Amino acid sequence: MQDYNIFKNLKINFPSQFVLHVELNRPAKLNAFDKISWQELHACFKQISLDSDVRAVLISGAGKLFNAGIDLNNLNEINNDTKEKDLARRALHTRKELLVAQDSISSIEQCDKPVIAAIHNGCIGAGIDLITACDIRYCSEDAFFSVKEVDLGLAADVGTLQRLPKIVGNNSLVRELCLTGRNFSSTEALNIGLVNKVLSTKEETLTEALKTANIIASKSPIATLSTKHLLNFSRDHSVTEGLIYTAAWNSAMLNSNDLMEAFDATMGRRKPKFSKL
Amino acid sequence: MQDYNIFKNLKINFPSQFVLHVELNRPAKLNAFDKISWQELHACFKQISLDSDVRAVLISGAGKLFNAGIDLNNLNEINNDTKEKDLARRALHTRKELLVAQDSISSIEQCDKPVIAAIHNGCIGAGIDLITACDIRYCSEDAFFSVKEVDLGLAADVGTLQRLPKIVGNNSLVRELCLTGRNFSSTEALNIGLVNKVLSTKEETLTEALKTANIIASKSPIATLSTKHLLNFSRDHSVTEGLIYTAAWNSAMLNSNDLMEAFDATMGRRKPKFSKL
Amino acid sequence: MQDYNIFKNLKINFPSQFVLHVELNRPAKLNAFDKISWQELHACFKQISLDSDVRAVLISGAGKLFNAGIDLNNLNEINNDTKEKDLARRALHTRKELLVAQDSISSIEQCDKPVIAAIHNGCIGAGIDLITACDIRYCSEDAFFSVKEVDLGLAADVGTLQRLPKIVGNNSLVRELCLTGRNFSSTEALNIGLVNKVLSTKEETLTEALKTANIIASKSPIATLSTKHLLNFSRDHSVTEGLIYTAAWNSAMLNSNDLMEAFDATMGRRKPKFSKL
Amino acid sequence: MQDYNIFKNLKINFPSQFVLHVELNRPAKLNAFDKISWQELHACFKQISLDSDVRAVLISGAGKLFNAGIDLNNLNEINNDTKEKDLARRALHTRKELLVAQDSISSIEQCDKPVIAAIHNGCIGAGIDLITACDIRYCSEDAFFSVKEVDLGLAADVGTLQRLPKIVGNNSLVRELCLTGRNFSSTEALNIGLVNKVLSTKEETLTEALKTANIIASKSPIATLSTKHLLNFSRDHSVTEGLIYTAAWNSAMLNSNDLMEAFDATMGRRKPKFSKL
Amino acid sequence: MQDYNIFKNLKINFPSQFVLHVELNRPAKLNAFDKISWQELHACFKQISLDSDVRAVLISGAGKLFNAGIDLNNLNEINNDTKEKDLARRALHTRKELLVAQDSISSIEQCDKPVIAAIHNGCIGAGIDLITACDIRYCSEDAFFSVKEVDLGLAADVGTLQRLPKIVGNNSLVRELCLTGRNFSSTEALNIGLVNKVLSTKEETLTEALKTANIIASKSPIATLSTKHLLNFSRDHSVTEGLIYTAAWNSAMLNSNDLMEAFDATMGRRKPKFSKL
Amino acid sequence: MQDYNIFKNLKINFPSQFVLHVELNRPAKLNAFDKISWQELHACFKQISLDSDVRAVLISGAGKLFNAGIDLNNLNEINNDTKEKDLARRALHTRKELLVAQDSISSIEQCDKPVIAAIHNGCIGAGIDLITACDIRYCSEDAFFSVKEVDLGLAADVGTLQRLPKIVGNNSLVRELCLTGRNFSSTEALNIGLVNKVLSTKEETLTEALKTANIIASKSPIATLSTKHLLNFSRDHSVTEGLIYTAAWNSAMLNSNDLMEAFDATMGRRKPKFSKL
Known part of the structure; x- marks a missing residue:
């Protein structure tokens, strides 16, 4: 049996047979992605892929909101954490860090088991990258979303620009959201098909997501x-x-x-x- | 002039000039696909492609429901109808049968004439494969749909997983439907854009589909x-x-x-x- | 500073800092595309791409409607404006003209700055080609749309068939519209995600589009x-x-x-x- | 057991167990491709694909030369055999005929069994299309080759331009040959890697090809x-x-x-x- | 009739009917590419594409050698000619210049008329980019070649790394040449298929190339x-x-x-x- | 500084500054690939990619021959090492093992530093997969090669069928070699461009490869x-x-x-x- 008690920023349990619940668990930092988060997310989903006791996965966020995006210190590490003066060498360093973050998010998509995101309150920046790599998305009424990267002075680069337009049916709105970075509500998310169910509370969202996870886990x-x-x-x-x-x-x-x-x-x-x- | 009276499981007529109506006609078996159905569907749409008297095609199901999916005997033939003990040889046999079924469904898409599906009551499993290969889909209020394959212990393999996500605008729902196999209603089908019109009865659905077919047939x-x-x-x-x-x-x-x-x-x-x- | 007063069919100004407004300005011909329009649109957006004073672009139509499609004289030039009797040589001539028109529309998409279309009243044929090459689309309530080409005896060939299905989430409706050429309303356009906002008047549409353009222009x-x-x-x-x-x-x-x-x-x-x- | 005595332009036998020899057999016309040839080649290789008694295939030409290319009557049928005055309809007719010829040649490539071409004397035009769809090519010293289509006023369209550059290692020569249509010898063919063995006579070429076919037929x-x-x-x-x-x-x-x-x-x-x- | 006397770095004439000879004509600088050369090459081949009096093109170098590669001043302009301190803005500037140079070379490939390169003495760096965009390559015995970019501290970026491996049949040697930058002779060039004829002198190379050009120009x-x-x-x-x-x-x-x-x-x-x- | 003394089947040293020599070092088993070999090769080249002290890599085999292919015990593990009776589950197991072996070979290609193979005596089966993932290949006169997989009853599946045809210029010979499994000599390897230099002995091959590696290591x-x-x-x-x-x-x-x-x-x-x- 696999051991999931080895992660610092992830809290993991089995709410029912064959269903694993991965909780983003850095609530004091609003679950923002730091270097450890990228590494653990990657390691965790690689492990899940190989774990024959898991047939469906639930992912949610601990504390006030689902995910506040990239930790600004980590952004600094990616593009700045080097004394390097040569532009080409700095670019190679940045690219290497980006590939690590991309692989982390993509490990959810590449995981053999279906993954359901249960989103509450804020889902911002890298949070969008994460949920678009999941298979199914439910959220609570209070959920709001923001493709925030443009406000940090950069284009989203760990998956949102690739996956978001391929999962929703209103490209005009997608581009507005990516180019303005404005918040959008659970209702807008439902209307464009980013989520396919809005529940009244975080608890109900989790319950509903677990219900679907149980159904999937009951199949071959x-x-x-x-x-x-x-x-x-x-x-x-x-x-x-x-x-x-x-x-x-x-x-x-x-x-x-x-x-x-x-x-x-x-x-x-x-x-x-x-x-x- | 082409002869369409040669098919056992398909009933075919011209409701108006340049419009051909193909009716799935194995009502006692709920129009389920057996070996003959795959062959006839393929032959029929190849013939339509060459028929200069046809400019638009209507497809519907005779009897209680539109289509109940694959005939379980046929599924047996595909993966089991061989005494072969060697795994590689069994796999080659299965693959050959799958390609036949895929080509059958794809012949609708490759047919030079636009095809409109008029769906009533159940549209299940291979029925979804069929309608996603059509150009336009209308259904009646009582229509329900199910990507049923997961309940048979397999992944859909004659087109649904390829085409469905490319024609609707809510990938989260698509994945929920494909992974749970649950029924979804005409309203849900309309909301995600699988159909673009819901009519009150089967008859009205056919009438509306014929109206659109007539318009198309009137063009160059x-x-x-x-x-x-x-x-x-x-x-x-x-x-x-x-x-x-x-x-x-x-x-x-x-x-x-x-x-x-x-x-x-x-x-x-x-x-x-x-x-x- | 770039000079935009060189175009005959385009009227251009800066409604606010970093925002350029391109107005289709051949109102007597309902802004229909003639040979000059293709050339100017191309030249204009190439120029915008290089203009560091522009960070967002607004595009709208002067006069009664947004755009009435291709000028029939121009269509004639494309497929007929040659005494050539040899079929192969006529086809090469037609292809050359088509590539010019395609490049013109594609210059909007390839322009480095985001482009917002503000549509009012009719948007027909080549007008659809144009707006699907924009990033964001808003329209007024009175807007109607038509993929008109089928009524001219041809298939749309400067972008609609490529881009429209990739920006909206109802392929069944897209195919109905492209195959019948029927008008569709601002409401239908909103429902399938072709536009993401419907405003009450042309003025309000422009105001809202400018607001979004200003937000985009305020970003890095x-x-x-x-x-x-x-x-x-x-x-x-x-x-x-x-x-x-x-x-x-x-x-x-x-x-x-x-x-x-x-x-x-x-x-x-x-x-x-x-x-x- | 499959029956191969049904073809008019092909002569077929089993020179050894599991090895089938297909002989292009229209020597009076230098094995030129007419309508029947395209059809039979297609039918023959589809049949071979399904024939579990065949594990390797030999293809050669009866009479004076391997293959003289397309029969000019057939070329006429493809682009001319219609009273059609409308250019678009003529083009659709031509395209349909082309697809038939392409599918015929491609059936060799798609055949599940490896195919070895044994070439003697002339291999011209469509003959090149044919041999480039084979897996292995041997020829006799007297063999000469010509991508003749350019001399007929057209570009090769049943496979040479697609396959030839992907199987030889001198693109400069490939383009010279395709653009000038000049003959090239067995030595040149060997040097650029179009054939990988040159034997002294037609008989030795066949013997060597059969030897390789036997080896292949002895494998799993x-x-x-x-x-x-x-x-x-x-x-x-x-x-x-x-x-x-x-x-x-x-x-x-x-x-x-x-x-x-x-x-x-x-x-x-x-x-x-x-x-x- | 098109006017070709407008270029500074190119000398152009018609050695025979329908054949145009483009001579790289900056011999004092060994025909090295400066900013003007990129622009003129592009303009020239665009013009040739539209010129119905041209059916084949010959390209050669005036003076001591065919082409000495990029002018170092131009390389400076591409990556340095800006006071810009911001890395992202410098990169965008560099990319814009690169696209100009790439488009220049690619215009040879996209030109509708076949292009034959007649190479003598040195063909270095950007010279390789140029000849790999031609259709056919002949050279004189004294020709030598070098994928020189690696010695300038950069990877070739205007076509060599894309086209060279697709036109020759020895990838191991291609990589050795690109990674070491060493000179290789006309014999090596012939052996790997970069050129398909080696003539004894520059004059004979031109004569042979013209002969082939004449043959091509005599075809449809x-x-x-x-x-x-x-x-x-x-x-x-x-x-x-x-x-x-x-x-x-x-x-x-x-x-x-x-x-x-x-x-x-x-x-x-x-x-x-x-x-x- | 990276530590390379951690591998059992690989012996590693620095023959000169910035050049790393990786020696396949399981001579008692003719360097055949077992489970550990796949893992170590992967780990080693990942490490090299990150090692700023390495600018070029040499790879050779210790003992009698370069590489004898897959260890038959390992082949057994891949397709047999499971009590699993369910065909689908066996296939998933086999696929997982294949991906491990593929990733191992591909790590050479994905390594940021150029890799030169110095081949002597036998290079068989998986040995071919390995060398085709290298950048440059030299061999000694006594070298012979065999795409041996067909003799084991299977198709090569860790890279040869993908890479070999893309690096040599004689597809007819490639297919003969892959379909017959016969040995081919250093001369044939040179003629088709699999290697680009044949040296008289293993020592001279290594010396020449090191010379090239040193040149590459001296570049930016x-x-x-x-x-x-x-x-x-x-x-x-x-x-x-x-x-x-x-x-x-x-x-x-x-x-x-x-x-x-x-x-x-x-x-x-x-x-x-x-x-x-």
Whole structure:
């Protein structure tokens, strides 16, 4: 069994069988991303990927708000934390740090298990990068969002500009939000499809997200892993390429006992029981 | 003139000039896809592509519901219908069958004529694969949808995971639907843009779809064929690539008499009359 | 300082610091695109790209409506303005003209400064091509839209079929609109996300667009230029490709004094002041 | 067992177990491609793909030379065989015919079994299209080659311009050959890597090609099918994409008994015996 | 008729009908690229593209050697010619200059007419960028080459790293050359396929190049333009994408009178006469 | 300073300043890849990437031959080392192991420092995967090569099928080699461009490789890192994409003091001295 008590900025437990809850846990700093946060997020989701006891993941923020974005000290480390005077060498240093932060966020997307974000109150800057790498997003009424980077004098660079326009259906609004950095409400987030449910409180948001996580965890892990994997692949390829890859992938995955188990369970009106990956 | 009376699972007629109505017609089995259905759908849409008497296509389901998905016997044939013990050989067999089913669904998308789906009651599993390969989707109030594959222990593999996220504007909901397999209503389908009209009954849905089909059939067939072809191409390429291909394509297509006929008809306030392809 | 008084079909001024207003100004012809319009639009936006006094652009139409599409004389020039009898040579001529028109529209997208369209009354055919190349779209209540090309006997070929489906979240409606050419209202445009704000009058639309332009112009020009550039790049690439390019891009851009200025200004509760590009 | 006696322009036999010899057999016309040739080539290689008795294919030409290119009557059918006066409709007709010819040539590449071309004397125009779709090319000393299309007033359009530059290592020469249409000898073909062996006579070329075909036919059919399939896929994708696809493909294919059989046979110094696909 | 006497660093004439000779003509500076050279090369090849009197282009260098690479003053302008202290703004300036130089070189590749380079003596740095954008390369025995950029402290950035590995068949040597910057001889250039002919003197190189240019100029301009255009397109796309684009392109281009003229001329054993583009 | 004494199967030293020599050091097993080898190779090249004391890398094999390919025990672990009976789960296990091996080989390609392979005697199976991920390849006369995987009953899956065809100029021979698994000599390797130098002995091969490594190590590390990085990027992208990325990359890298140092050193006829990365 994997040990998740090794993280400083993440608090982790199993609210139900096969469901893991990852809580961003640096409330005194509004869960802002510092160097340790990037590293731990990455390590945590790599570990989850390999953990056959996890079939669905919940992510939320401890304390007042979901996530306040990048810690300004960390931003400083990325672009300034060097005495380097040579521009090319400074740029190489900055790029290396950026790749670390990008890989951290992308580890959520690359994690084999579906991830549900339960957002309350503020979700700012890098917080948006994080939730757009999740599969499903719910939020509470009091949630507000901001693609804040433009106000720091830079363009978002750990995922928002790549993923946000591919998950919502109003590019005019996306660009307005990214170019002005203004706050937008849970209602606007719902209308453009950034979240697909708004609940009244943080608690209800968590409850609802857990309910969905439990449903996903009750399905064949081959089916849910494959669905997430193929959705990710297909987003970034043409329909034809997606179909070709799917045929290769499912040539093995369809030959699973899970199909028979799913069928038998349905026929017998019982809950199916799938073996671990 | 093409003969469409050769299909067992499809019932076909011309409700008006240049408009063909393809009815999924295996009502006793809720129009579920068996081996013959995949073959016929493919053959039918290849034939339509070559038929200069067709300028728009309507597709609907006979009987209680639109489509109940894959016939479980067929699923068995795909992954099980072989005594083969060697895993690699089984996988090759499965892959071959998958490609047949994928090609069947894709023949709708590749058909030169625009296709409008008129959906009523259930549209489940492979039914979703089918309608996402159509150009336009209308449904009746009683329609419900389900990306059911996850409940069968597998990931959807004949088009839904490729096409659905590219036609609707709420990826968070798409992933929830694909990962949980839950039913969603005509209202939800409208909200995320899977359908763009909800009518009160099956009959009204067909009537409305036919109205739109008639409008499309009244346009230059060069214009509608090109529009569908270029929309498909552009979905799967960058904007720049799409423009380059369009310039090559339209270098010939703009030199058509249809432009003059369209102009003359507008000036003369008469209906244009375009020659066949 | 750049001179913008050189255009015949465009009227240009600075409504506020760093904000340029480009008005389509051929009202007697409903701002329809003739040969000169294509050339001037291209020249104008190339000039804007290089103009360090511009940080945001407003585009609107003079007179009765925003834009009536292509001038039919120009359409004639594109496909007919040659005695050429050889089909291949005619096609090459047509292609050359098409590339000119495409480049004209694309110059808006490639312009380094964010562009906001303020639309009133009719926006037809090439007008849609134009606004889909802008970053943000607002319109007045009386606005109506039409992907008119199908009624001219051709498929849209200067951008609509490439960009429209990538900026709105209802592909079924997009295809209906492109295949039928029917008018759609400001409300429909809002619902599918083509515009993200509907104002009551043309004046209010302009006022609101200017407000947003002012906000954008108050940000670091490095940040807004990068944001637009990266959003464009990322739309046409996979998430991974987008991230790799972003890391290379921001390796230089993060090493800007604008970050410090933005930070200091926030701390000092004053407006930041960014030097020109 | 498949029947190959159904073709008019192809003569087919099994020179040894698991090796099929396809002979272009229209010697009176120098094996030039007419409508029937395109159709039969396509049908033949589709059939071979499904034939578990074939593990390697040999292709050669009967009579004086390997292949004289397209039959001029057929070229006429492609671009002229219609009374159509409308340019757009003529172009659509031409395109449809081109796609047929392209699919015919591509069926060799898409065939699951490796194909070896044994070329003698002339290989002209469409003959080059054909051999570049093969996996391995040997020729006799008297062989000469010509990318002849430019002399017919057109650009090669059934594969040469796509495949030739990707299989040889001298692009300057490729372009000279494609732009001048001049003959080039077996020696030049060897030097640029179009063929990898030159034998003294047609008979020796066939003997050598058969020897290689026999070796390939003696290997695991899973291994050779996968190798060809992955080489084709990887040519058209980045290294990273190729690796990702290979991992999905081989996740099933490595779990084959052929690995054990290959190992046991090597240990026991006997010829391995692989079951059919 | 186009006027080519407007360039300072280029000397241009027509050595024979339809063949244009562009001579790099800054011999006192060994034809090194300064700001004017980039601009003129770009302008010249844009003009050639539109000039129906040109069907093939020859490019050579006046004076002692073909091309000595970038003028160091120009390199200074690109990365240094600004008082700008802000790193991001300096980077944007540098990038703008780089794009100008890249577009200049790329204009040779994008020129509709085939371009043959006749190289003598030194071809260094940017000279390699230039010749790799040409279609065909011949050189004299005394020619030597050097991917010199690494010795200037930078990576080649106007085309060599993109094009060189795609036109020669020895990547190990390409990387050695790019990473060490060492000189390589005409023999090595021939062996890896960078040039496809080595002649004894500069004069013979020019004579041979002209001979090939004359042959190309004697062909249908539709055929040669299409061949170059499709070779360029296909290099950068998969085989399938290349075929699809070719079918769209040739749907118009095959409907040319040039096919009949080519056929008639062959039959009548006379030289064909093709009308201008 | 990095510590390289931590590896069991790799022996590492610095033969000269800035040049690291990695020796495959499992001679009793002919340097065959076992689980530990994959892990160490990966770890080692990740470490080298970060080590500012390394500017070029040499890789060779200890003992009788360069590399005998995969250890058969390891192949067993990949596809068999599980009691798993479910085909889908076995496939997922196999895929996970494959990704580990692929990442190991790819770490050479992704390493920021150029890597030169010095090959002697046998280079078999996974040995080919390894050397095709290097930048430059030299070998001794006694070297022989074999794409052996087909003889093990499988298709090569850790890089050969992706990289080999992109680095040599004779695809017909590549396919023959991959499909037959036959040995090929140093001469054949030279002729197709797999290696670009054949030396008489292992010692001379190492000496020559070290000479080249020393030259590379004497250049600006910004220049060599950028050159390798851009060559890798450009191989997998269109020329246009490669140029766009290069402009972004070099916008920072050209603003390096290394340009001035390189210039000054050349002028002063002294060796340049570049600061570390």
